[in-house]
Amino acid sequence: xxxxxxxxxxxxxxxxxxxxxxxxxxxxxxxxxxxxxxxxxxxxxxxxxxxxxxxxxxxxxxxxxxxxxxxxxxxxxxxxxxxxxxxxxxxxxxxxxxxxxxxxxxxxxxxxxxxxxxxxxxxxxxxxxxxxxxxxxxxxxxxxxxxxxxxxxxxxxxxxxxxxxxxxxxxxxxxxxxxxxxxxxxxxxxxxxxxxxxxxxxxxxxxxxxxxxxxxxxxxxxxxxxxxxxxxxxxxxxxxxxxxxxxxxxxxxxxxxxxxxxxxxxxxxxxxxxxxxxxxxxxxxxxxxxx
Amino acid sequence: xxxxxxxxxxxxxxxxxxxxxxxxxxxxxxxxxxxxxxxxxxxxxxxxxxxxxxxxxxxxxxxxxxxxxxxxxxxxxxxxxxxxxxxxxxxxxxxxxxxxxxxxxxxxxxxxxxxxxxxxxxxxxxxxxxxxxxxxxxxxxxxxxxxxxxxxxxxxxxxxxxxxxxxxxxxxxxxxxxxxxxxxxxxxxxxxxxxxxxxxxxxxxxxxxxxxxxxxxxxxxxxxxxxxxxxxxxxxxxxxxxxxxxxxxxxxxxxxxxxxxxxxxxxxxxxxxxxxxxxxxxxxxx
Numbered sequence: 212x213x214x215x216x217x218x219x220x221x222x223x224x225x226x227x228x229x230x231x232x233x234x235x236x237x238x239x240x241x242x243x244x245x246x247x248x249x250x251x252x253x254x255x256x257x258x259x260x261x262x263x264x265x266x267x268x269x270x271x272x273x274x275x276x277x278x279x280x281x282x283x284x285x286x287x288x289x290x291x292x293x294x295x296x297x298x299x300x301x302x303x304x305x306x307x308x309x310x311x312x313x314x315x316x317x318x319x320x321x322x323x324x325x326x327x328x329x330x331x332x333x334x335x336x337x338x339x340x341x342x343x344x345x346x347x348x349x350x351x352x353x354x355x356x357x358x359x360x361x362x363x364x365x366x367x368x369x370x371x372x373x374x375x376x377x378x379x380x381x382x383x384x385x386x387x388x389x390x391x392x393x394x395x396x397x398x399x400x401x402x403x404x405x406x407x408x409x410x411x412x413x414x415x416x417x418x419x420x421x422x423x424x425x426x427x428x429x430x431x432x433x434x435x436x437x438x439x440x441x442x443x444x445x446x447x448x449x450x451x452x453x454x455x456x457x458x459x460x461x462x463x464x465x466x467x468x469x470x471x472x473x474x475x476x477x478x479x480x481x482x483x484x485x486x487x488x489x490x491x492x493x494x495x496x497x498x499x500x501x502x
Numbered sequence: 503x504x505x506x507x508x509x510x511x512x513x514x515x516x517x518x519x520x521x522x523x524x525x526x527x528x529x530x531x532x533x534x535x536x537x538x539x540x541x542x543x544x545x546x547x548x549x550x551x552x553x554x555x556x557x558x559x560x561x562x563x564x565x566x567x568x569x570x571x572x573x574x575x576x577x578x579x580x581x582x583x584x585x586x587x588x589x590x591x592x593x594x595x596x597x598x599x600x601x602x603x604x605x606x607x608x609x610x611x612x613x614x615x616x617x618x619x620x621x622x623x624x625x626x627x628x629x630x631x632x633x634x635x636x637x638x639x640x641x642x643x644x645x646x647x648x649x650x651x652x653x654x655x656x657x658x659x660x661x662x663x664x665x666x667x668x669x670x671x672x673x674x675x676x677x678x679x680x681x682x683x684x685x686x687x688x689x690x691x692x693x694x695x696x697x698x699x700x701x702x703x704x705x706x707x708x709x710x711x712x713x714x715x716x717x718x719x720x721x722x723x724x725x726x727x728x729x730x731x732x733x734x735x736x737x738x739x740x741x742x743x744x745x746x747x748x749x750x751x752x753x754x755x756x757x758x759x760x761x762x763x764x765x766x767x768x769x770x771x772x773x774x775x776x777x778x779x780x781x782x783x784x785x786x787x788x
Contacts (some may be wrong), residue, residue: 253786260625263783286627294787296618300524312517313626349622 219268228254230415243402243409244395250412289358295349303333310352322355403491429489432463438480513635522640537652541659544589549664582669590677590743606641607692612699618787645685653678677743683764690768694775
């Protein structure tokens with residue numbers, strides 16, 4: 212495991228920002244963090260980087276304790292803050308030069324290449340850049356390193372759709388190069404398209420962990436019942452849950468392949484059948500809108 | 503050798519050194535220009551009042567009690583050296599040294615937290631101690647450069663200005679050293695407050711309050727016999743450049759005491775601030 216957190220807790224007086232957070236991120240994985248504002252995502256990332264000290268619990272990155280050996284952790288990590296702010300008086304080129312000087316493994320030419328892919332004019336002074344341009348510059352700084360762990364806190368916020376697509380491509384390229392990515396975002400479609408696994412946080416706690424590959428096998432069948440439905444066959448009971456929606460329509464959800472259900476479904480008196488994949492938004496809603 | 507290199511990595515970062523110089527470049531150039539010109543202007547204006555007239559006013563018109571404020575007898579002030587030394591208690595020098603110390607010191611942590619730039623900086627493999635020490639050294643080195651400009655300018659103005667030949671130019675190196683002590687002291691205390699704070703405006707406010715308190719404490723200590731002890735609460739009691747232009751032996755002893763206090767307080771403040779900064783939780787950008 213590249214990242215391990217064990218019962219990580221952070222309290223500020225009576226306020227608990229993170230409570231008993233345990234998770235593990237495998238080498239080469241793209242790992243998503245989901246949750247509304249204040250759920251504890253950024254607190255978790257800042258604990259991993261040693262910016263703040265845990266009230267209790269431990270975290271390790273690449274075998275280094277995040278609280279006791281944060282320098283080694285930061286040497287193995289590259290981090291894009293949620294709201295990346297850079298030195299306003301410097302030009303884009305000067306910012307890239309400065310950060311290249313801070314990290315031996317930071318590749319200045321790669322930073323320029325990423326900036327070009329993001330269509331960023333680095334000759335402009337940071338103070339004269341738009342929020343999106345600054346975000347692109349910060350991304351060029353962060354993604355030009357060869358650190359084994361890439362932490363991106365809402366990397367596509369403030370970006371136009373074209374730049375978003377480039378960022379997601381860069382994340383996939385980082386993964387293809389064997390690097391691990393921790394990715395926090397509010398855009399569920401991006402997380403679903405990019406991540407291998409996600410955790411959902413709520414009020415400082417990890418409330419759900421979800422494999423995206425497994426999620427892609429989830430389906431929801433919604434239909435109008437035109438007669439008596441009868442019992443679910445015994446051999447399918449483990450694979451399907453049956454509920455009713457507000458309009459009285461029957462809703463069947465399966466976490467596995469649809470194939471075993473198809474024979475049984477064909478015998479049911481169903482009309483207006485709709486089969487949808489269960490996306491991350493449905494899982495998220497379960498914890499944050501209906502939870 | 504390896505041990506020294508390892509220790510150097512702990513407390514030094516070349517990229518931060520260059521960046522800090524870039525940050526303070528504007529202020530350094532502005533103050534260098536000010537201190538380069540000011541001694542010439544000051545001496546030219548002072549020379550407009552002939553020495554006998556100045557002595558008449560100082561020794562006869564001003565109440566004797568006010569002598570306590572000057573820190574030295576009026577008879578010492580009413581000399582060419584004494585009048586040049588007044589330049590070091592002029593607001594142009596004192597305020598510039600104060601503004602320098604508070605501005606640079608307050609930027610160390612709370613300034614960068616307020617601007618949000620600390621986050622990206624400390625996400626790099628840079629020790630907090632290296633960031634702290636490198637910034638402190640850059641600030642101190644720049645203060646030394648500014649004092650060098652002041653020393654050169656005062657010496658040149660004395661040597662070639664309206665009072666050329668009336669006083670030795672090198673007599674004013676000790677007051678300049680006292681100005682350096684004041685700058686380091688204020689930068690150290692400001693950096694210490696900054697290390698524990700998250701808002702630069704609050705750090706500057708706290709330091710301004712502290713400075714005004716010190717100034718008032720010094721005045722009360724000087725003017726009031728019963729409350730003379732209040733003067734000891736002020737670090738400004740160690741800023742007495744006018745006492746450093748008299749007898750050389752006495753002046754050197756005074757300088758060792760004054761700069762010992764100012765540099766000592768500044769260094770202790772830097773050490774305390776460094777410990778605070780290395781241990782504290784860094785808040786998310788504000």
